[in-house]
Amino acid sequence: MSVPSQKTQQTQASSSQPCGCQPSEEEMLRSLDAVIDGFKKTDGALIPILQTAQNLFGYLPATVLKHISMRLNIPYSEVTGVVSFYSFFSTVPRGKHVIRVCLGTACYVRGGKEVLEAFKKNLKINVGETTPDRMFSLEVGRCFGACGLAPVAMIDEDVHQRVKSAKIREIISQYQHEGEDVKEAKS
């Protein structure tokens, strides 16, 4: 089954926005509909469509789930049943950047837990939460297949290797600045 990769979706979403600002909900729904319609005749299309929607919207709001239910003609209860079954799907807003700290075996023995604690302390949030400025969400990952580089943390699509607790503040600030750069460029 061909699933549009996160990368493509992100490019699609941002390419329609030459100004670089967030696409409107309506525009995102339009891109989602194009994907849904492409899947219309495929059985088992719900999960790839939910993945696409989560990539577009950052999370799965009820309005989007209802939209998917209507357009695919699948009962709403079934759509939310699938969403609530998989921990990958989130129905609460996530930050602009999703930090996933690996706690797989290799990362765990090489200090993944300390790395996670450092992220918690720096961001002042717990696992599953989002910072009040909506910049960062913190999650736990179970092995990204980069055990040789342990401990590993992923921020969005970037893999940060051999992370040390002392370096966390620096890593976070890279992403914070990135946001400010965009704002400055705009103004």
Next chain:
Amino acid sequence: MTKVLINHQEVEVPAGATILEAARKLGVEIPTLCYLEGKLPIGACRVCLVEVEGAKRLVASCSTPVTEGMRVHTNNKKVREARRTVVELILSEHEGACQYCTRSEDCELKKIASHLGIEDVHYKGEKPPVHIDASTPALVRDSGKCIKCRRCVTVCREVQGVGALFPQNRGYKTVIGPAFAMDLDHVACVQCGQCAAICPVGAIQEKNDIDKVWEVIENGTKHVVVQTAPAIRAALGECFGYSPGTLVTGKMVTALRRLGFNAVFDTNFAADLTIIEEGNELLTRLKKALVDKEPVSLPMFTSCSPGWIKFAEYYYPEFLPNLSTCKSPQQMFGALAKTYYAAQKGIKPEDIVVVSVMPCTAKKFEAQRPEMNASGFQDVDYVLTTRELGFMIESAGIDFKNLEDGQMDSPLGLSTGAADIFANTGGVMEAALRTVYEVVTGREFPSADLRLAPVEGLKGIKAASLVIQGTLPEWNFLENVEVKVAVAHGLANAADLLDQIKEGKASFHFIEIMTCPGGCIGGGGQPRYTDDSVRLARINAIYQEDAGKKLRKSHTNPQIQKLYEEYLKKPLGERSHHLLHTHYHERTKV
């Protein structure tokens, strides 16, 4: 055909049949909880485990097909112990409150546990939190009692095409319910109660209105009348040990009188009235279409079944103009009891309480629809299911089996055989044709015994057509017209038929739709457990009741004739419009 040995007995079944089916053919009982007749097995409950010689593990008999020469053991130590473990694990999470659960006498889980000789549950641990959803007028769901067998999920999605229920969350946290485990009144549930009818335990039940009815009866200041739907008389006996399909009309009337109702009436009376109004509505629509060439919504659909009405409001709003504007017989009865009957008796409408006994849970919802107050008050005050009535009779200490037969009271108690057959799929169509054909031609409906075989039976969608000839002058626009009718029961079948019409693959003039499989006799409020053999037995009883009536056509009911002379004046007249007709509105599906 495949030959297998079950407990050393040989049996031959078609290739692809399951071990469970083979065992049942032999008369070997295997306990099941999630299994539903005619539906794809899901193997969720694991109660039907059996041993197959040569297999590494025990297998679920409901979902394992037989193979040639297979040797199966359904009752040995290994199987019994495994089933015991499975049932104990289910019981360990089951907040059954069995001492006072209303299902304790017919609880399938309790029965299986007792057959397995379970005396204690060896698995102690956390139990899931209990949430009781009493948000709708018709149904109460108790998550603590739910054993997650998913029968309700299957029936709601596959039989009714609704899909209001689905497992939410995962593992230990799984709950069966609407989206995000919301309450039922937040979602598109039609309140048909098929989930309550097939739930093996007490997790989904009708909302109990028994105490409210006792209160108005005992209060003594109100004139409390009761109406019983056509399907009750063919099923109520099952609450007292009679076999399915035993007619208990007379005993039911006596029991109702003993319970203290001031008058015992018949929803059948209003069913006869429905035929007059609906038949005239159909002829009016046909005339508009064929003579006046006016735009008119055809096919016309029957509107007796409140689950179907709510289904159309959610899922097929484009067909709402096609629904007959006639209220259901229950609501016509309520409106007349608090106007026509009130005036006759010299009782103020506010002093009359109308109680209905229905095979249906959706009727509880219908009675509370805000538009159902033509008398100036809520036309029907309380709705009891067949099961609730059975419970009331039993708890009142009435020896039902030894009751003498009673007669319904006048004037709202007289009915024809056409009203009886409102209880089963195809019956409203036959009843309508008996009257419409005679009105148009002056001759009796020409089919054998006033019945129309193609629209009877348990097939999901049925169709028939007849060419009308020899019309009376007033109706000569129907001469040689081929009238096409269709009948569907079970909302998934109804949806299928509606889609065919939408796509232009089928066209009809008149369509009967009943929410529940088999029609009202298989309603969500009927005695448990209803399968196709029970449905057929009840349908036979209904036709027996019809055949036993002297009057079998609605327009020949003298009390209906009198009602028009004295009160309504004419079908579709002003009073009818006000009291007997209604409107529908689109509802948000998601």
